[in-house]
Amino acid sequence: MNRIDIVYGGRPYSLGGRxxxxxxxxxxxxxxxxxxxxLRVNSGExxxxxxxLLIAPGISVVLVNTKPNGNGADVGPEPDNAFMRDVL
Structure with a gap:
């Protein structure tokens, strides 16, 4: 499974399947x-x-792709409705 690590406010968070x-x-x-x-993320280990996580101008967010393939591109399917535009 693909996982993205997120650093926000100096603390680690993650998103799976994205x-x-x-x-x-x-x-x-x-x-x-x-x-x-x-942005809903996972904070549990x-x-x-x-x-x-509050996303707004001036707030730093770092995304780390923890499962890239050999050339650095994302791998793995995106689950249906992972990004729901209607909640924006």
């Missing part, structure tokens, strides 16, 4: 809308524990 490109698109769309956006 691609870096889809998360980048989600965040860019949220920022373009001009309103704050809450070894267990699912939802956390919500």
């Amino acid at each position: 691609t870096v490109a889809s998360v980048q698109e989600e965040l860019a769309t949220a920022l373009a809308a001009g309103r704050p956006y809450w 070894g267990r699912i524990e939802d956390a919500y």
Whole structure:
């Protein structure tokens, strides 16, 4: 399974079953809308524990692709409805 590690406020979080490109698109769309956006991520180590990160201008977010293929591209399928535009 594909996993993206996220560093936010100096703390680690993660997203499973997503691609870096889809998360980048989600965040860019949220920022373009001009309103704050809450990104649901996992904060648990070894267990699912939802956390919500505030995405807004001036807040630093780092995405780390932990399962890239040999040339650095994302691998793995994107699950249906992983990025739900209707919540933006």
